Amino acid sequence: EVQLVESGGGLVQPGGSLRLSCAASGFIFSNYWMSWVRQAPGKGLEWVANIKQDGSEKYYVDSVKGRFTISRDNAQNSLYLHMNSLRAEDTAVYYCASRLDIWGQGTMVTVSS
Amino acid sequence: DIQMTQSPSSLSASVGDRVIITCRASQGISNYLAWYQQKPGKVPKLLIYAASTLQSGVPSRFSGSGSGTDFTLTISSLQPEDVATYYCQKYDSAPLTFGGGTKVEIK
Numbered sequence: 491e492v493q494l495v496e497s498g499g500g501l502v503q504p505g506g507s508l509r510l511s512c513a514a515s516g517f518i519f520s521n522y523w524m525s526w527v528r529q530a531p532g533k534g535l536e537w538v539a540n541i542k543q544d545g546s547e548k549y550y551v552d553s554v555k556g557r558f559t560i561s562r563d564n565a566q567n568s569l570y571l572h573m574n575s576l577r578a579e580d581t582a583v584y585y586c587a588s589r590l591d592i593w594g595q596g597t598m599v600t601v602s603s
Numbered sequence: 604d605i606q607m608t609q610s611p612s613s614l615s616a617s618v619g620d621r622v623i624i625t626c627r628a629s630q631g632i633s634n635y636l637a638w639y640q641q642k643p644g645k646v647p648k649l650l651i652y653a654a655s656t657l658q659s660g661v662p663s664r665f666s667g668s669g670s671g672t673d674f675t676l677t678i679s680s681l682q683p684e685d686v687a688t689y690y691c692q693k694y695d696s697a698p699l700t701f702g703g704g705t706k707v708e709i710k
Contacts, residue, residue: 525699527647534704535639535647535690540697549697552604590637590694591649591658 492516494586499597506576506601512569512586512594520544520564522589526571528582529596538584539571553579576601605630607693609702615710622678624705626691631671635695638667638676641704642687650689651676683709 498510510526525540539550539560548560559572569586576599583596606629616622626636634654639647649658651667654674664679678685686709691702 527701534688535641535692535701537692537699537701540699551698585646590652593646593648595646 492592494588494592494594496584496586496594496597499584499599501600501602502576503603504577504601507572507574508576508599510571510573510584510586510597510599512571514567514569514588517589517592519567519588524560524562524569525587526560526569527585527587527593528580528599529585530579530582533582536582541569573599578602604698605632605693605700607691607700607702609689609691609705611705612703613706613708615708616681617710618681618683620681622681622685622707624676624689624691624707626669626674626676626702628672628674628693632693632695634670635693636667636669636674637692637694638665639690639692640685640687641690647690678707681707681709 493515495513502508526538528536528538541548541560557575561570578601581601583598585596587593608627610625636654638651640650641647650661650665654669655667666677668675688704688706690704
């Protein structure tokens with residue numbers, strides 16, 4: 491079964507850090523670009539970042555540049571999002587996604603004091 | 604960066620109605636356009652990719668068209684299970700921007 495499973499979300503104070511993980515199975519992870527997409531409560535979808543198959547190219551939405559880092563471990567079929575200097579506006583469900591049609595169930599990140 | 608503008612932001616239609624949602628890119632993106640359906644509390648589901656290719660398993664009442672800057676998603680006969688928010692997304696190059704969404708309700 492093709493599957494993406496996110497983990498690592500939770501409650502963090504403003505200025506804090508968090509690392510999200512995404513475990514892939516059922517498809518050849520190393521063949522595909524991978525993305526993180528987020529959705530703030532009651533809001534629309536926002537693409538956050540993506541990474542090339544070999545990790546050589548990474549792109550970010552302007553609002554997270556310099557604060558978030560996307561990475562991957564093809565040997566572990568895993569995708570990561572390291573989030574630093576978190577702000578209230580980063581509060582959202584974070585999805586990992588691939589190939590347009592594969593999405594995880596999401597992990598909730600809440601930034602609040 | 605290319606902006607993606609969807610319209611309308613919401614609509615209400617009767618069962619059996621034809622529904623059309625538009626998505627406009629601020630610059631040309633060829634046919635690198637996907638449409639998603641998101642039901643409340645659920646994960647987005649891919650409906651259409653390459654502007655007009657129906658994803659496997661998606662009902663044929665959904666169709667997409669367009670190229671360049673102007674795209675449409677059409678539901679030929681609205682069904683109760685189509686109540687959802689619909690998003691377009693460009694995927695030609697980063698940033699892979701989504702449109703703002705169109706909430707579809709039954710009248």
